[in-house]
Amino acid sequence: MAVLTEEQSMLRDAAKSWVQEKSPVTAFRKMRDSGAELGYDVAAWNEMAEMGWAGVIVPEEYGGSQFGYLSLGLVLEELGRTLTASPLIASGLGAASALILGGSDTQKSEWLPKIAEGTAIAALAVDEGPRHAPDKVATTVSGGKLSGKKTFVMEGMAANVFVVSATEGGKIELYLVKADAAGVSRQKLSLADSRGAANVTFDNVAVSDADKLTGGFDLLEKTLDRARAGISAEMLGAAVQAFEVTLDYLKTRVQFGQVIGSFQALQHRAAKMFTELELSRSAVEAALTAIDNDAPDTAELVSLAKAKMGDTFHLVSNEMVQMHGGIGMTDAHDAGFYLKRARAAEAAFGNQAYHRDRYARINGY
Amino acid sequence: MADFGGTDLETFRKDVREWVGANFPASLKGVPNPMAREERGNAPNADMESWRKAVGDKGWGTPTWPKEYGGGGLSGAEARVVQGEIARAGAYNPIGGMGVMMFGPTLLEYGTDAQKLEHIPPICRGEIAWCQGFSEPGAGSDLAALSTKAEDKGDTFVINGSKIWTSGAQWADWCFCLVRTDTSKKHEGISFVLFTMHQPGVEVRPIPLIAGSSPFCETFFTDAVALKKNLVGPLNGGWTIAKRLLQHERSGLTGAGGGLGSGGKSLEQLAKEYVGYDDKGRLADTDLRTRLVTNAMNMRAFQQTAVRAMVEAKGNSSPSSATSIMKNAGTQLIQERHEMSLEIMGHQGLGWEGDAFSADELGAVRGWLFGKAFTIFGGSQEVQSNIVSKRILGLPDLTQSK
Numbered sequence: 001m002a003v004l005t006e007e008q009s010m011l012r013d014a015a016k017s018w019v020q021e022k023s024p025v026t027a028f029r030k031m032r033d034s035g036a037e038l039g040y041d042v043a044a045w046n047e048m049a050e051m052g053w054a055g056v057i058v059p060e061e062y063g064g065s066q067f068g069y070l071s072l073g074l075v076l077e078e079l080g081r082t083l084t085a086s087p088l089i090a091s092g093l094g095a096a097s098a099l100i101l102g103g104s105d106t107q108k109s110e111w112l113p114k115i116a117e118g119t120a121i122a123a124l125a126v127d128e129g130p131r132h133a134p135d136k137v138a139t140t141v142s143g144g145k146l147s148g149k150k151t152f153v154m155e156g157m158a159a160n161v162f163v164v165s166a167t168e169g170g171k172i173e174l175y176l177v178k179a180d181a182a183g184v185s186r187q188k189l190s191l192a193d194s195r196g197a198a199n200v201t202f203d204n205v206a207v208s209d210a211d212k213l214t215g216g217f218d219l220l221e222k223t224l225d226r227a228r229a230g231i232s233a234e235m236l237g238a239a240v241q242a243f244e245v246t247l248d249y250l251k252t253r254v255q256f257g258q259v260i261g262s263f264q265a266l267q268h269r270a271a272k273m274f275t276e277l278e279l280s281r282s283a284v285e286a287a288l289t290a291i292d293n294d295a296p297d298t299a300e301l302v303s304l305a306k307a308k309m310g311d312t313f314h315l316v317s318n319e320m321v322q323m324h325g326g327i328g329m330t331d332a333h334d335a336g337f338y339l340k341r342a343r344a345a346e347a348a349f350g351n352q353a354y355h356r357d358r359y360a361r362i363n364g365y
Numbered sequence: 366m367a368d369f370g371g372t373d374l375e376t377f378r379k380d381v382r383e384w385v386g387a388n389f390p391a392s393l394k395g396v397p398n399p400m401a402r403e404e405r406g407n408a409p410n411a412d413m414e415s416w417r418k419a420v421g422d423k424g425w426g427t428p429t430w431p432k433e434y435g436g437g438g439l440s441g442a443e444a445r446v447v448q449g450e451i452a453r454a455g456a457y458n459p460i461g462g463m464g465v466m467m468f469g470p471t472l473l474e475y476g477t478d479a480q481k482l483e484h485i486p487p488i489c490r491g492e493i494a495w496c497q498g499f500s501e502p503g504a505g506s507d508l509a510a511l512s513t514k515a516e517d518k519g520d521t522f523v524i525n526g527s528k529i530w531t532s533g534a535q536w537a538d539w540c541f542c543l544v545r546t547d548t549s550k551k552h553e554g555i556s557f558v559l560f561t562m563h564q565p566g567v568e569v570r571p572i573p574l575i576a577g578s579s580p581f582c583e584t585f586f587t588d589a590v591a592l593k594k595n596l597v598g599p600l601n602g603g604w605t606i607a608k609r610l611l612q613h614e615r616s617g618l619t620g621a622g623g624g625l626g627s628g629g630k631s632l633e634q635l636a637k638e639y640v641g642y643d644d645k646g647r648l649a650d651t652d653l654r655t656r657l658v659t660n661a662m663n664m665r666a667f668q669q670t671a672v673r674a675m676v677e678a679k680g681n682s683s684p685s686s687a688t689s690i691m692k693n694a695g696t697q698l699i700q701e702r703h704e705m706s707l708e709i710m711g712h713q714g715l716g717w718e719g720d721a722f723s724a725d726e727l728g729a730v731r732g733w734l735f736g737k738a739f740t741i742f743g744g745s746q747e748v749q750s751n752i753v754s755k756r757i758l759g760l761p762d763l764t765q766s767k
Contacts, residue, residue: 003676247758262761267754274753275690282669304662360658365633365648 002285008071014051015078022047023084025334031085032194032337038158039196040085049118054092057100057226062112069226070288073233080237083341085195087121089234090155094227095122098163098174101222102213107176111161123159124227125150125177125200126220132350134165134220141168145204146175147183154348156198157188163213164202165220174213174220181205193344225302228349229287232302232309235345236277236284239313242320242338243273249324266323273316280305280312300362307355310346317342377443381450388419389456398457417459421490425451426460430473435486463532464488464495468541471610475557475598484539484559496562497614498528498542498584499607506748508543509552509604513586515544522546522558522596524566524589530742534569534582537562541610542591547601557603560591576734577717614743615692630725632657632702632709639709653708660701667694690757693749696739703733 004012023044031041048054056072058064072093079086096115099108099122114120126134128151139148146166153162162177162184177184183205189197213219247270250261260266287305290298317339321328328335346352390412399409409417420426423437428444430436439447451458469488472481487493504511513526524544534540540562547554562569566589571579598606630638636657641649648654671691706729707714714729716722740746754760 002673247760250760259761262763264751264754264763267758267760268747268750270758270760271693271750271753274758275694278690279663279666279670279694282673283666285673286669304665307662308666356655356658356662359662360647360654363633363658363661364646365636365654365658 002070002289004074007067008074011056011067011071012074012078015053015075018047018051019078019082019084023079023082025082025337028083028085028194028337029334037188039155039194040087040158044084045086045118048086048088052116053088054096054118055116057093058096058112058116059100062108063116064112069229069291070285072230073284073288076230076234077237077240080234081241083238083337087123087155087158087196089227089231090123090159091115091121092118093230094124094154094223095161095163097226098124098213098219098223102174102215102219104210104214106210107213111176114160120160121155121158122161122163123153123155124223125153125156125162125164126224127151127153132347132354134224135172135217137165137167137172139164139166139202141166141173141175141207144206144208146177146202146207147204148202150200150202152189153186153198153200155196156186156200157196162200163223172217172220174215174223175207176211176213177202177205177207191344192340194340195344221299224349225299226291228306228355229284229291229302231345231348232284232305233288235309235313235342236281238338238341238345239280239309239316240277242313242316242335243277245334246270246273246316246320246323260323269319269323273312273319276312276315280309283308300359303350303355303359303362306350307352307359310352310355313342314346314352374442374446378446378450381447382453384423385450385454385456388416389451389454390416393457394455396457398459398461413459416456417491420459421492424489426458426491427465427469427489430469430485430489434473434481435489460489460491462494463497464493467497467610467613468495470613471541471606472597474609475606479594480559480597493538494533494536496531496534496537496540496584497610498531498540500528500530502527502529506745508607509555511543511545511555513542513544514548515546515556515558515591517546520593522556522591522593524558524560524586524591526586528584528586529572530581531569531584532581534562534584535571535579540567540584541597543603543607544591546603550601552604553601555603555607556600557597557606558591559595559597560589564589566590574735575737576731578731578735580735611744615749632706633661635706635709635725639711639713653705656701657705660698660705663694664698664702667691667698670694690753692743693740693746693753696746699739700736703729703736707733 027041027044052065053075055064056067056075057069058066060066076088079088092115096112099112099115103111111120111122115122128136128138128149130151139146139150146164148166150164153159159179161179164175164177165172166175167173179186183203184200185203186198186200189199191197215222247261250266250270251259253260261270283301283305287298287301290301295301320335320338324333324335327333350358392412393416399413424430424432424435425437425447427435428437428439428447429441430438432438437444437447448458465488469485472484476484488495498513499508501511501513513524513528515522515524522544524542528542538561539559541557541559543555544558545554546556566587568585568587570583572581572583573579574581597603636648636653640653643649648657674691710726710729713722713726716726716730718727744752751762755762
C-alpha cells in the first residue's frame with residue numbers, strides 16, 4: 001500500500017466501510033439475479049455519486065474534488081473487492097479523463113458537473129471488433145456526419161453521451177455524441193461478467209467542430225491509459241479478495257484429517273499468489289502515481305500495470321476455483337463471479353499480450 | 366530526530382564531495398570493487414589499500430553504524446549522500462563482505478558492549494574478513510539439524526564437526542558459527558559463537574563448482590577453540606540470532622540490481638546483436654521477444670516493489686517479512702535472464718574458454734552456471750515458500766522449522 005495523505009486515507013476508509021455495509025458480493029449476486037437492465041444497481045450508484053466518487057478526478061471548478069488518479073484507484077480497489085458494478089470506470093474515469101484532457105471550456109461545463117454528480121453517464125466507444133485495437137478505426141466523419149459501429153462499449157446502455165473515436169481526413173479524432181441523437185442505436189450485450197455493455201451503431205449522426213475534442217490519437221491513448229490504470233486498481237481489489245477468500249478456505253476445509261492448507265503443494269501455490277499480488281500492487285500504484293505526476297514514462301508504466309495485474313488476476317481467479325474444488329464450480333459460490341470478472345477485465349482496454357507488445361514497442365524490442 | 370534536510374544536507378554533500386576528491390586515488394576510477402570478486406587471487410594494490418583505510422577511518426563504509434563502534438554515525442539521508450558521492454566519483458565502497466552485510470548488523474543488535482567494541486571496529490575499517498559457519502552436510506534446508514558440537518571447557522568451548530558451503534572460508538580471518546551445545550533439544554540446543562580461523566583446529570578445503578570456480582569451502586573443526594567471551598546471546602539461544610542473521614543475508618541476495626552480474630552488455634543489447642530485427646523493427650525471434658519483455662516487465666515490478674517496501678518501512682531499519690517474497694521473485698528473474706543470455710548467443714554462449722569467445726560469451730556461461738546457486742543458498746526457493754506460507758499467510762507448518 002502506497003503511503004497515503006490524510007485525505008486519501010479518509011477516502012479509502014469511507015469506500016471500505018461503504019462497500020462492506022452496502023455492497024457485499026451478495027449485492028452483486030442480487031443485481032445479476034434480477035437481470036438489472038443496465039448491469040448495475042442504480043440506487044447504489046446514486047449513493048456512490050453522493051459521496052463524490054464520480055468526481056474524484058474532476059477539477060473543483062467543474063464540481064469534482066480533484067483528488068487525482070491514485071485516490072480514485074483507492075476507491076476502485078475497494079469496489080473491486082466485492083465486484084461492485086457501477087459506471088465509475090466508464091464515466092467518472094474514462095470519459096471524464098477525455099473531457100478533462102481534451103475538452104473545451106464549453107464541453108467541460110456541459111458534461112463534467114453532471115458526470116461528477118452522477119446524473120449523466122458518459123462512455124468510451126473506441127473498439128470496433130472483439131479485441132482491443134484503438135488504432136484500427138473504420139468509423140468516419142465526412143461532411144459533418146459520423147458513421148460506424150462500436151463494439152463492447154462499457155456501460156453502453158446507460159450512457160447519455162459517448163466519446164467516439166472516428167477518422168476524419170485519415171486522422172483519428174474523438175467526438176462527443178449524445179445517446180439520443182438521431183442515428184444512434186444500441187444493442188444490449190449479455191456477457192458472462194453480468195456488467196453493462198452494448199454495441200452502438202452510429203448512422204450518419206450529425207456532428208460539428210463543437211462536438212470534437214482536442215488531441216486526436218494522442219488524447220485517445222492518454223484517455224485509455226487512465227482507464228487502464230483505473231481498471232487495474234479494480235482488478236487488484238478483486239484479486240486480493242479472491243485470494244483472501246481462498247486462503248480462508250485452505251485454513252478451514254478438512255480432508256485426510258487435516259486442513260488442506262497444511263499440504264505443501266497448496267502452500268507453495270498460495271505463496272506464489274501472494275508474491276504476484278505484492279508485485280502487481282507495486283505496478284498498479286506506480287502507474288496511478290505516474291499519471292498524477294504526468295511522468296514521461298506513464299504509457300509504459302500503465303502497460304506494465306495492466307499486463308502484470310491481468311496475469312495475476314488470471315492466476316488467482318483460476319486457483320480460487322481449483323482450490324475450492326467442487327464447491328467452486330457451483331453458481332451458489334462466489335468463485336465463478338471472480339473468474340468471470342477476471343476475464344472481462346483482462347480483455348478490457350487491452351489484454352496482457354496487447355500490453356506486453358506495447359511495452360516492448362515503447363522500449364525498442 | 367535530527368531532520369537532516371535542505372541546506373544542511375547540501376553543505377554535507379559539498380564536504381563529502383571534496384573529501385572523496387581528495388582521497389580517492391585516480392588510478393582506481395571505474396575499477397570494479399575488489400570486494401565483489403568471487404575469488405580474491407591477487408592481493409590489493411597500494412592505492413586500493415589507501416582508499417580502504419581512508420574510508421574505513423571515516424566509518425563511511427558502514428555509514429549508519431554507531432560512531433562509538435567505528436561506524437559513520439550518519440542518518441539515512443546523509444548515508445545516501447555518501448553513497449551517491451562515492452558513485453559519482455566512479456569510486457566504490459571498499460568496506461564490505463559478510464561482516465558488513467550480515468554479521469555486523471546482527472552483533473550490533475545482540476552483542477554485549479565488549480563484543481561490539483572488539484569486533485565491530487575492524488569490520489568498519491575493512492581489516493577482518495568473516496565467514497559464516499551455518500550449513501552442514503546433514504543440515505541444509507533443515508539448518509537446525511546441525512550437529513557440530515561445542516563442549517564447555519571452562520573458559521572455552523572446544524568445537525568438533527564440519528561445515529559446508531562456507532563462502533570465502535579460505536580468505537576469512539574469523540568465523541561466526543552455529544554450534545550444538547545441547548543434544549537433547551533441536552532449536553533450543555544451538556549457540557552462536559565466534560572464533561578465529563587462524564588456529565590449528567581449523568581446516569579449509571575449497572569446493573570446485575560446476576561454474577569452474579571455488580567460492581565455497583568445506584570447513585573442518587578438530588578441537589578448535591572459541592573463547593567463552595565470544596558466545597553471542599545466551600547459551601542455547603543461538604537460533605533466534607541465526608534467524609535474524611538470515612533475514613539480513615536474504616535481503617542482500619535478491620538480485621535487485623537487475624543486471625547479469627558480469628558488468629557486461631544488457632540482455633536487450635545482446636538480443637539485438639545476435640538475433641536482429643524483422644522488417645517491422647521487432648526482434649526477429651518473436652517467441653524470445655515475448656519472454657524477454659515479460660522478464661523485463663517483471664523485473665521492473667520487482668524493483669517497484671523494492672522501492673515500495675523501502676518507502677513503507679521508512680524509519681524501521683530491520684528487514685521486513687517482505688524479504689522472503691523478494692528473494693524468490695528476484696532470484697528467479699535473474700536465473701531466467703541467465704538462461705535467455707545463453708539462448709540468445711546460441712553455441713557461442715556455451716564457450717568454456719579460449720580466443721574463439723568474447724568476454725561476454727565466456728561470462729554468460731559461467732554466470733548461468735553459478736546462478737543456479739541463487740535459488741539454493743541463503744534458504745532455498747522451497748524454504749522461502751515455506752516461510753511465506755507459515756509466517757505471512759498463517760498456514761499450518763508441517764516441517765517443524767521455526
